Amino acid sequence: MALALALTILAPPLARGAAPPAGPRPENVVIMIPDGCGPATLVLARLARGRPLSLDSILVGAVETGSSSSRITDSAAGATAYASGVKTANRVVGMDPAGNPVETLMEAAASRGMATGFIVKSRVTDATPAAFVAHVRRRSQEDEIAVQELAHRVNLIMGGGLDRFLPEPAGGRRADGRDLVAEARGRGDQVVLDRAEFDGDLRLPLLALFAPAELPYEIDRDPKQAPGLVEMVRRGLPLLAREPGGFLLVIEGSRIDHAAHANDPASHVREALEFDDTVREVLAFARRDGRTLVVGAADHETGGLSLGRRVGDTPLEGVYPESLMAVRCSAERMADSIRAGHPARELVERETGLHLTLEEAGMLDRALPGRRLAEAIGEIESRHAALGWSTWGHTAIDVGLYAFGPGSDRFRGVLDNTEVGRRIAESLDLQVGGSRSPRAPGSGGPATP
Ligand SMILES: [Zn+2]
Structure with missing residues (x-):
């Protein structure tokens, strides 16, 4: 009894399920997703570096990552939870389990006049960035995802995946013959396809694709060939910050997951350290700016490290x-x-x-x-x-939840992944998760069945 009472008194004020406090509202939000990064990865990274991580300073809780179809989620359902606050099935992007498109944070932010962007190390058409603006039944529909991303007019797109923007005769893999690079240039977007162009003047709208598929692992990267995640964020974040009306930026350390699938520990820890260096960069911006909420959480753990x-x-x-x-x-x-x-x-x-x-x-x-x-x-x-390592795949273990800046009080304790998405939306006073007309402006046309 005495113990129970003591535990009650010691329980954190925001145990799971409690309503979040209505704190100050941010003008900008940066969502940082270290794909496939569980608690063991971050301990490994901290020990390898020999000092605390930037993420350590903003740890606020944990996230339950299951999807509607499995306790072990994939990145499509995991990102849909963050992007729309909706629990969906593995491999489904931006839709509920019945196949209805759902309104995403990025769509709601764009409708409000906020600038939007994503910076990733995988293909920009991969499931995590896709779930913020695209609606398809299968994550493998990357040709369609590329079309929807351009139609949505995301202001800043940086990463890999050029293959899905070019037709086969131009060296790409698009089956429909469309040249999305030419289409983006034709409407006035800046298109950047190599290191030299990246080092020049950049402006929005910007489509920057540095590799046919994924960007290289940090451990393999030749800085003369491709920028890393830190540099991409260092160039991209100020462009968004100059836009009036605030911004929503999604940053993904995509290849932490890939190295864990491969059970390649040296590549894995370097990807995690690169992500943490990027967190340091973003936190420095957020401290200077004072109006930016930073929320970090992996979509799931990978590898059972x-x-x-x-x-x-x-x-x-x-x-x-x-x-x-x-x-x-x-x-x-x-x-x-x-x-x-x-x-x-x-x-x-x-x-x-x-x-x-x-x-x-x-x-x-x-x-x-x-x-x-x-x-x-x-x-x-x-x-x-x-x-x-226990698996070549994903696991069901909780991942860390990280938050900093105005509105960060909303993120405390153990939250379901959909609750993380809903609370980000609440912090910006945006509505997400409602059914979205496939032909609504900015939706990029009908979702492909
Ligand atoms: Zn994975």
């Missing part, structure tokens, strides 16, 4: 993330070099800085004839760092 593991029957007592910081390229890139003829053991030892055991060298030899070479390299790096 754990710090501590057994090798054979032996549980290792210790974790060694420092070893990952010496790795010089992704497991995928090492595998490509080995297939191109470089001796496997020598190359892996050189690029990882590790001394391989005979057993580990044997793992490479056995993997070489098949397509699992990158997996073997990731496993060797994981053993040396004492990291475990």
Whole structure:
């Protein structure tokens, strides 16, 4: 009884389900999504860097990530929850489970006259950015998503995915023959397709696509070829901030997820650190500006990453993330070099800085004839760092919730992912989640069945 009373008194004022306080209203919102980044990833990143992360300073709670079709969400349903406050099924983008398009934050913000943008490391037509402006039944409909994104007139689009904007004869993958790059230029948008153009003057509306598909992993990136997430945000954020009427910006650390799917720990931790560097950049802006709410949350965890593991029957007592910081390229890139003829053991030892055991060298030899070479390299790096992975897919674990700035008091405790989206909308006094006429202005035409 005494314990129960003590727990009641100690319970946080905003336990789950409690109504959020009506605090000050932000004029701008930056939503930051580290795709596939769970709590273990951030501990790994903190240990690897040897000091607290920027995210650590704004941790306010946790998010339950399940979708309507599974306790394990995908990025389409996860992003739809944040973008519209609606629980939908895996693979569905910007629609409820019955296939009705739902109003998104970005659509509501644009209707109000706010500037909008997204900056991602994946294809700009991938599920996370798509859910903020597009409405399709399957996330794989990326040709259609590209059309809807342009029709919506998002003011700032930066990332990869040029393939979906160009027809096949022009080197792209669009099946319908449309050249969306030419269409964007034709209506007066600035189109930027390489590093040199990115380093020049930029203006809105801006469509900046630096790769046919994803941008390179940070660990592999040649700064002369493509900008990283920090630079993209450093150039993009001031453009939006100059617009009258406030702005809504979505930033995605898309490839934290990809490296976790690959169980490639060195690429994974570098992506997470790059994302945290981007958070630092955004927080510096928000502190100067004073009118910007920053909300961060992954859509789900990926990989089932754990710090501590057994090798054979032996549980290792210790974790060694420092070893990952010496790795010089992704497991995928090492595998490509080995297939191109470089001796496997020598190359892996050189690029990882590790001394391989005979057993580990044997793992490479056995993997070489098949397509699992990158997996073997990731496993060797994981053993040396004492990291475990439970899956190549996503998991159901809660992810961290982060908030800073005016209106951040609304975000406390354990929230369902849809509640995060609804509270962002409330903080801007916007309505989201209502059914959206497929032909409403700015919707980009009828949703494809
Ligand atoms: Zn994923």
